[in-house]
Amino acid sequence: MGAQQTFSxxxxxxCGATKARAGLFSTPHGDIETPIFMPVGTNSVVxxxxxxxxxxxxxxIILANSYHLYLKPGTELIxxxxxxxxxxxxxxxxxxxxxxxxxxxxxxxxxxxEDGVKFSDPKNGNKHFISPEISMQIQHDIGADxxxxxxxxxxxxxxxxxxxxxxxxxxxxxxxxxxxxxxxxVTERAAGxxxxxxxxxxxxxxxxxxxxxxxxxxxxFEAHGYAIGGVSVGEPLEMKNHVxxxxxxxxxxxxxxxxxxxxxxxxxxxxxRRGIDMFDCVLPTRNARxxxxxxxxxxxxxxxxxxxxxxxxxxxxxxxxxxxxxxxAYIRHLFKASEVTGATLLSIHNIHFLINLMKQTxxxxxxxxxxxxxxxxxxxQGL
RNA sequence: GGGUAGGUGCCCGAGUGGCUAAAGGGAGCAGACUGUAAAUCUGCCGUCUAACGACUACGAUGGUUCGAAUCCGUCCCUGCCCA
Numbered sequence: 483m484g485a486q487q488t489f490s491x492x493x494x495x496x497c498g499a500t501k502a503r504a505g506l507f508s509t510p511h512g513d514i515e516t517p518i519f520m521p522v523g524t525n526s527v528v529x530x531x532x533x534x535x536x537x538x539x540x541x542x543i544i545l546a547n548s549y550h551l552y553l554k555p556g557t558e559l560i561x562x563x564x565x566x567x568x569x570x571x572x573x574x575x576x577x578x579x580x581x582x583x584x585x586x587x588x589x590x591x592x593x594x595x596e597d598g599v600k601f602s603d604p605k606n607g608n609k610h611f612i613s614p615e616i617s618m619q620i621q622h623d624i625g626a627d628x629x630x631x632x633x634x635x636x637x638x639x640x641x642x643x644x645x646x647x648x649x650x651x652x653x654x655x656x657x658x659x660x661x662x663x664x665x666x667x668v669t670e671r672a673a674g675x676x677x678x679x680x681x682x683x684x685x686x687x688x689x690x691x692x693x694x695x696x697x698x699x700x701x702x703f704e705a706h707g708y709a710i711g712g713v714s715v716g717e718p719l720e721m722k723n724h725v726x727x728x729x730x731x732x733x734x735x736x737x738x739x740x741x742x743x744x745x746x747x748x749x750x751x752x753x754x755r756r757g758i759d760m761f762d763c764v765l766p767t768r769n770a771r772x773x774x775x776x777x778x779x780x781x782x783x784x785x786x787x788x789x790x791x792x793x794x795x796x797x798x799x800x801x802x803x804x805x806x807x808x809x810x811a812y813i814r815h816l817f818k819a820s821e822v823t824g825a826t827l828l829s830i831h832n833i834h835f836l837i838n839l840m841k842q843t844x845x846x847x848x849x850x851x852x853x854x855x856x857x858x859x860x861x862x863q864g865l
Numbered sequence: 866g867g868g869u870a871g872g873u874g875c876c877c878g879a880g881u882g883g884c885u886a887a888a889g890g891g892a893g894c895a896g897a898c899u900g901u902a903a904a905u906c907u908g909c910c911g912u913c914u915a916a917c918g919a920c921u922a923c924g925a926u927g928g929u930u931c932g933a934a935u936c937c938g939u940c941c942c943u944g945c946c947c948a
Binding site for chain 1: 905
C-alpha cells in the first residue's frame with residue numbers, strides 16, 4: 483500500500499473486562515498497530531542509535547522535540563532538508579512534541595505569560611519566545627506526521643489554583659494552536675504537502691475536577707487523536723493510574739489516546755488496561771545509557787558485579803539483536819570500559835522490550851486474554 | 866661520587882604542628898532515572914561493628930612536643946641534572 487494522505491483510526495478489538503483495546507492508526511507515513519510504544523529521539527536521533535538500529539528495535543513511530551530542534555539546528559535547515567523524515571532518512575510515522583514539556587522540565591529557565599513562554603537557552607543564555615502560533619509554525623516546518631499542542635505541563639506537587647491556571651491557559655492556547663494549525667494546513671494542502679495531525683493535550687494536574695473539565699474541553703476539538711499530559715512528573719504511581727482511569731473514558735472512543743511520557747513496563751500495561759493506545763518515554767534510552775535494562779523479571783543493572791562472567795543474554799525471552807548476539811558479561815565490560823556501544827546495545831534492547839511488550843499485549847487483546855496476560859507481566863515484573 | 870626534587874590510603878594527588886581516617890580526581894561497590902539541559906546524578910569506599918565506637922595508618926626507624934603526615938637525626942628507595 484502506498485502512503486495515505488490522511489489519518490484514520492480503526493478499533494479492532496476491545497477487551498471485555500477492561501478498557502484495553504487494539505487498533506490500527508493510519509498516517510501518511512504508514513500504519514501504527516496500537517497499543518504502541520514510541521521511542522524518543524529528541525534531537526532527531528534516538529540517542530546512540532543509527533537509523534538502521536532504530537528500525538531493528540521494531541519501532542513503528544518515533545518522536546522528536548520541536549523546541550530542541552528549533553534551537554539546534556534550527557527549523558529552517560530541517561525544512562530545507564525536505565522535512566524531518568528526509569533529514570533523518572527515517573520514513574515511518576513521526577511525532578514532534580511542542581515544547582510544552584520544556585515549560586515543566588526547564589522551569590528555572592523560562593517565564594510563562596499569556597501570550598507564550600520565554601525560554602533561556604541553557605547552552606548560551608539566548609532568549610527564545612515560544613507561543614502556540616510559533617510552536618505550530620515550528621512543527622509544521624519540521625513536518626512530523628503528528629504534532630502536539632503547545633501546553634503548560636504543571637509540576638508535582640502543584641496547588642489547585644496553579645493547576646487550574648495552567649489548565650485554562652492550556653485550553654486558551656489550544657484554541658490558538660488549532661487556528662494556526664488550520665491556517666498553515668490550508669496553504670500546505672494546496673502545495674501538495676502531507677497532512678499533519680494536531681493532538682490536543684489534557685492537563686489539570688492531579689485534581690479530579692480539573693482533569694474532568696480539561697478532558698471535556700479537549701474532546702470538544704476535532705482531532706485525529708487525544709493526549710493526556712502532565713503525568714510522570716514525580717507523582718506516585720497510583721496517582722497517575724487514577725488520572726488515566728478518570729480521563730481516558732472521557733476522550734473520544736474512536737480516536738487514539740496518547741499518554742505522554744510513560745513509561746515503565748508496568749506503567750504501559752496499566753495504561754492499556756485503562757484505555758490508552760500510545761505511549762512515549764525516554765526511560766528505555768536514558769536507562770540504557772546509564773546501564774539499566776528491562777527484563778521479563780524486572781530491571782537489572784548490567785554494570786553490577788554479578789554479571790561479570792554471565793555469558794547469557796540480557797533476557798532469555800528476548801529476540802532483539804542485542805540478545806541474539808551478545809552476553810551480559812560482554813556488555814558489562816563495554817560499560818566498565820566506557821565504550822559507547824554498551825549504551826547502544828542496551829538502548830536497542832530496552833526499546834525493543836517495550837515495543838515487544840506492546841506487541842504481545844496487542845495480540846493478547848485480540849485473542850481476548852488481556853487480563854491474564856497483564857497479570858502475568860505485572861507479577862513477573864515483581865510489583 | 867656531587868647536586869637537586871620527591872616518597873601520602875587500590876592508583877593519581879592536595880595537605881607543612883592540633884579543626885586529619887586525611888581535600889580532590891580516578892578505580893571499585895551499590896542506587897536513582899518516566900512528552901531528554903542527562904554516555905548523568907546520588908551514596909559508600911583503611912580494618913572490625915548493625916550502630917555507638919575501637920584499632921591501625923602518610924617510605925623505615927629513633928627523637929622533639931600535651932599533641933606529628935606535617936619539626937629534627939639516621940637509614941632505605943625513586944626522578945632529574947652534573948661528573
